[in-house]
Amino acid sequence: MLWIDLRDRYGITQLLFEESDASKELLNNARTLGREFVVAAKGEVIERYSKNDKMPTGDIEVRVHELVVLNPAKLPPFLIEDETDGGEDLRMKYRYLDLRRSPIRQNLMLRHQVARHTRRYLDDLEFIEVETPVLIKSTPEGARDFVVPSRMNPGEFYALPQSPQTFKQLLMVSGFDRYYQIVKCFRDEDLRADRQPEFTQIDCEMAFVTQEDVLNTFEGLIRNLFKNVKNIDLPEVPRMTYAEAMQRYGSDKPDIRFGMEFVELKGASRDLTSGKSFNVFDAAELVAGIRVPGAAIYTRKQLDELTEWMRRPQIGAKGLIYMRYNEDGTLKSSVDKFYDESSLQQWAAAFDAQPGDLLLLISGEADQTRKQLSELRLEMGNRLGLRPADEYRVLWVVDFPLLEYGEDEHDASHGRWYAMHHPFTSPKPEDIPLLATDPGKVRANAYDMVINGVEVGGGSVRIFQKELQKKMFEILGFTAEEAQAQFGFLLNAFEFGAPPHAGIAFGFDRLCSLFGGADSIRDFIAFPKNNSGRDVMIDSPSPIAAQQLKELNIKVSGV
Amino acid sequence: MLWIDLRDRYGITQLLFEESDASKELLNNARTLGREFVVAAKGEVIERYSKNDKMPTGDIEVRVHELVVLNPAKLPPFLIEDETDGGEDLRMKYRYLDLRRSPIRQNLMLRHQVARHTRRYLDDLEFIEVETPVLIKSTPEGARDFVVPSRMNPGEFYALPQSPQTFKQLLMVSGFDRYYQIVKCFRDEDLRADRQPEFTQIDCEMAFVTQEDVLNTFEGLIRNLFKNVKNIDLPEVPRMTYAEAMQRYGSDKPDIRFGMEFVELKGASRDLTSGKSFNVFDAAELVAGIRVPGAAIYTRKQLDELTEWMRRPQIGAKGLIYMRYNEDGTLKSSVDKFYDESSLQQWAAAFDAQPGDLLLLISGEADQTRKQLSELRLEMGNRLGLRPADEYRVLWVVDFPLLEYGEDEHDASHGRWYAMHHPFTSPKPEDIPLLATDPGKVRANAYDMVINGVEVGGGSVRIFQKELQKKMFEILGFTAEEAQAQFGFLLNAFEFGAPPHAGIAFGFDRLCSLFGGADSIRDFIAFPKNNSGRDVMIDSPSPIAAQQLKELNIKVSGV
Incomplete structure (x- = not known):
């Protein structure tokens, strides 16, 4: 036998x-x-x-x-089993064998189910899927474009879309009041585990709607997907303003699977640290921290390691202050020489700390401190096992700033305003007067959906009036001529009867990896590229024939 | 009021x-x-x-x-009504206004329905939709590629896919036994009304199947679409070999909405024309014609015009011979001085002609004559109103030749074999020995679906053995090194356990235009390009910044 x-x-x-x-x-x-x-x-x-x-x-x-x-x-060059002995490179070279492995096969089948249920939900709501072009026009705003030389139009180039943004807005101007597309998009940016040069979006737009309509419609989509793909009944999705998210979690995409919310010892509303001769806190705009339950048992060595972890260049904290609330009720901090028992008691009270808790504090300029503390919070969440991949917490973050100030990419000596979402995002009507006086304070009708600390989708109410759109381009540093040359078709379209409209796009690869409980999107893509943008299986990109270059009127230079 | x-x-x-x-x-x-x-x-x-x-x-x-x-x-610059006063150029420039017109809006809604029902049918059969990459590798075989310079890999280029052919085959090697994708494809070829630089395919592949399985599965798809989109109960789809289609209709995509099948007066099986001193027919390999019912009333002037029409360079016939079967029973031909009444009676009998019929004959080398006669047949079908847009006849054409001989694109003094479908198509097993002796006689397991004279889909059983695939590349003029460099990943994959597989792809734009009863695909695409490959609405392609060119290591030359 x-x-x-x-x-x-x-x-x-x-x-x-x-x-x-x-x-x-x-x-x-x-x-x-x-x-x-x-x-x-x-x-x-x-x-x-x-x-x-x-x-x-x-x-x-x-x-x-x-x-x-x-x-x-x-x-085969590696074991075709759930746990394989093949390294990343080998698996990618023989991706057709890697795809035989059950976990990867399941990922692609999951992906198909997510797409299927997305389409079903949107079809039932009378959204119409419209294919927008892949060969479009290069624009200076946003990330770097992939371009395609045109043989028939020598010296000219198409660009591959970073998103179908302007086309979906034109579809709204055309009267297709509910549009969607599951669509490939492209960005020529440096790559990481969760970023691919080509990626897929669930791209949606609606006309004659408010922000509230969009949030409700797509909360419905996510609830539907959780139910049909994961058999999870998602509770109502909470909403949080950007300002609140930054203050409570130091992040515009907080992971709310666990608490450890920020407590400010010195900030806008109180000061429990100044006047004790501790210069670091005295000079700080913000002193804030998190309470880590049960972590009072951390040894000095562990705390030193954590301090070093915070000092790595990726995070850049200057230091880390701790206070242990020991099981015996005593308080012990790394700044005992500045702060007496009663100060520490005040801190403990501010944090609502219990015996066994560890408080971790950092200080400095407010924005930077929050960012650093956010990293620490996530790390402690990981260490305490508070971020299980199979538990999902969904959140809307709303009221993003319209603009952020940054270095001019062409001239580092100057700063300029950048659109936080994109140049087509509408300011809140009540904030429009601030555009002239204090642009950084203008809030946008923009929203992100965050799942487990990952931004899975984002969108906004759009500008639909020519004058406001022109004003926006002006703030972003476009001359009137540049705005007309790049986006004249959209500005013109707004003159011929454009309805109010709003939309959203979800990162489909990322959504699938979340549903699959994985960090990397790569194994949810059939044939991904590596960090150099190469497909090592087909060995692409590759040189092309001289004849092809000649037909395209281009030459390779500087190689 | x-x-x-x-x-x-x-x-x-x-x-x-x-x-x-x-x-x-x-x-x-x-x-x-x-x-x-x-x-x-x-x-x-x-x-x-x-x-x-x-x-x-x-x-x-x-x-x-x-x-x-x-x-x-x-x-608006033109009337937004079913019948508009806007010309093509104006409509394309303001496409967002054109899309407000009911006929165009209906087209896009039809397109969505066709996609939706396609997905539903294939999903129900456990086909899995897998996205294949858009940034792939340029290959010399087939049409011209669009290419994308790689910034991260200087001097190297991606290509945009002409079809996901090799990837879907690799998915079969991976064990995904039923795959589909509604996917954008790209060809940098000169454009016509029914050809766009970017177009959409319904792309499918199955493993562990025979040709029969594929034909039945996708006949089912088409029947399903006709029922759900057009409410038409399609009868069983007839099948015809390529050889038969060429003999009966002079075309591998015959329009079988009407008869007018070819009758050969002189050919392989008989000769009713030779020996009467009419040199044109005596020298011809083939004398064939069509019977046009009720067209005996055509005047001499109309027949002269028809002859001129056949002589146009697009068709290139040398002439056109006619015979009228008058209502009074008399026969009258344009070659009466060579053929007597009894000859003409023989012709009439061969055509099964009735009083009132007009016979139109041409002659010459067989293949060319059939091609010319096919054009005449379609023209007469149009004139007689036998090709109504709302009547549908679907046909499978099978048993295509594997290879066709043509001029070498690099060296016009030589000929070489080209794959009629593509290099991955399997010869019929019984014809494999002919590969060595008479390649032109080898039939392929390849098939096309034809609706109303339009090829809407085509596919084949694929080669899945490395040695046969190598042999095929060799016949197509690849050196072993070239084959390995271009398609090594596929040849290698065939060594690690490749199942027999077969597939098909449908031209989605064309299918939609057929369902919509229109000739051009352009109005079934939201944002099409014109015959120069331009999107006149967004004014693309366009020059790009010097900085972009520099980053991509390319220079524009010869402009």
Whole structure:
């Protein structure tokens, strides 16, 4: 007798070859089979003698009468099993073998389900899917474009879309009042584990709506996906302003699976640290911290390591102050020489601390301090196991600032205003007067959906009036001529009857990886590229023929 | 009183403003409205006094209580009505206004329905939609690629896919036994009304199947689409070999909405024309014609015009011979001086001609004659109104030749073999020996779906053995090194356990235009490009900044 595991898309099934009812030839044939051979087998499904309740097909086997080897196989370069011995590079080179592994196959099937239920939900709401062009026009705003030389228009280039933004707005001007598309987008930026040069968006736009309509519609989408893909009944999605998110979590995408909210010892509303000769706190705009439950047991060594972790260039904190609330009720801080017991008691009260808690404090300029403290909070969440991949907390962050000030990319000696979302985002009507006086204070009708600390979607109410759009380009440093040359089609369109409209886009790859409980999007993409933008399987990009370059009127330079 | 037509995505609704229940202000406000103004109106739906049964909403109107002008509009540059006064150029420049016109809006809604039902059908059959990459590798075979310079890999380029062919085959090697994708593809070729630089395919592949399985599965898809989109019960789809289609219709995509099949007076099986001193026919390999019912009334002038039409360079016939079967039973031909009554009687019998019929004959080398006669047949079908846009006849054409001989693109003095479908198409197993002796005779397991004379889809059983695939590349003129450099990943994949597989791709734009009863695909694409590959609305392609070129390590040359 001989057993062979047969794997197909649906799982593994056991084949049984018996001497009794198989000819000698059949059994001999079966003995020649190797790993990954492709076979066709005919036989009878029978109850298995020794059942395997860990396999969906563990109750049965197939007693084979007929076996055809359709294609033999060389030994694969890594194990095709759930846990493989293949490294990232090898797996990517032989991605077609990696895709045979059950976890990756499940990821792609999950992806299909997410797409399917997204379409079903939006179709039922009479959204219409419209394909927008891939060969569009390069624009200076935003990330770097991939470009495509035009053979028929020498010296000119198409760009690949970073998003279908202007096209979906034009569709609203056209009267398609509910649009969506699951669509590839492209950004020529340096890559990380969660960033690919080509990625997929669920791109949506609605006309004659308010921000409230958009939030409700797409909260519905997410709830639907959680129900149908994960069988999770999502509670109502809470909303938080950007200002509140920054103050409570130091992040515009807070992970609210756990607490550890910021407490300010010195800030806008109180000061519990000044006047004790501790210069670091005295000079700080903000002294804030988090309370880590049960972490009073952290040793001095552990705390020193944590301090070093905070001082790494990625975070850049100057230091880390701690206060232990010991189980015996005593308080012990790293700044005991400045602060007496009663000060520490005040701190403990401010944090609502309990015996066993550890307080971790940092200080400095407010924005930077919050950012650093956010990193610490997430790290402590990880250490305490408070961020399980299979627990989901969804949040809307609203009322983003319209603009942020930054260095001019062409001239580092100057600063300029940048659109925080994009140049088409509408300021809140009541904040429009501030555009002239204090642009940094202007809030936008912009919103992000955050799941477990990851921004999965974002959008805004759009500008739909030509004058306001022109004003916006002006603030962003466009001359009137530049605005007209780049976005004249949109400005003109607003003159011919443009409805109020708003939209949102979800990062589809990221959404799928979240549903799959994974950090990296790469294994939710069938054929991803590596950090150099290469597809190592097909060996792309690659040089092209001289004839092609000539036809395209370009030359390779400086290589 | 004042009536205003309100148009939205769903149609036109009449608004009624009455002095009686509206304030003076409301009526005055309504009087300021112009064409294409965007308004919000609140009111009461009432039965209309004078109903309009030509409008879906003709029974009602809305008595308005409240009116807000959301955005005024300039007068649009052309009429936004079913029949517009706008020319193609103007419509394309203001495509967002053109898309407001009901016929175009209906087209895009039809397109969405076709996509939706395609997905539903394939999902139900457990096909999985997998996104394949857009940034791939340029290959020399096939049409011209669009390329994308890589900033991170100087001097190297991605290519945009002409189809996801190799990726879908790799998915079969990965064990995803049923794949589909509705996907953008790209070809940098000269453009026509029915060809766009970017177009959409329904791309499908199946493993462990025969040609028969594929034909049945996708006949099912088309039947499903006709039923759900057009409410047409499609009969079983007939099949015809390529050889038969060429002989009977002179085309591998015959329009079988009407007959007028070819009759050969001189060919492989008989000769009813030779030996009468008519040198043209005596020297011809083939004398064939069509019988045009009721066209014996064609005047000499009309026949002369038809002859000129056949002589145009696009067709290139040397001449056109006719024979009238007059209503009085007499026969009259343009070659009466060579053929007597009894010869003409023989011809009439061969055509099964009736009084009133007109026979149109041409002659020459067989392939060319068939091609020319096919054009004539289609033209006569048009003239006789035998090709109505709302009647559909679907056909499978099977058993295409594997190879066709053509001029070498790099060296016109040589010929070489080209893959008729693509290099991955499997020869019929019984014809494989002919590869060595008579490649032109080898038939492929390749098939096209033809609707009303338009090829809407095509596919093949694929090669899945490395040695046969290498042999195929060799026949196509690849050196072993070239084959390995270009398609090594696929050749290698075939060694690790590749199942037999087959697939098909449908031209989605064309399918939609057929369902919509239109010849051009352009109005089934939201934002199409013109014949120079330009999007005149956004003015793309366009020059890019020197800084962009520098980052990409390319220079524009020869402009």
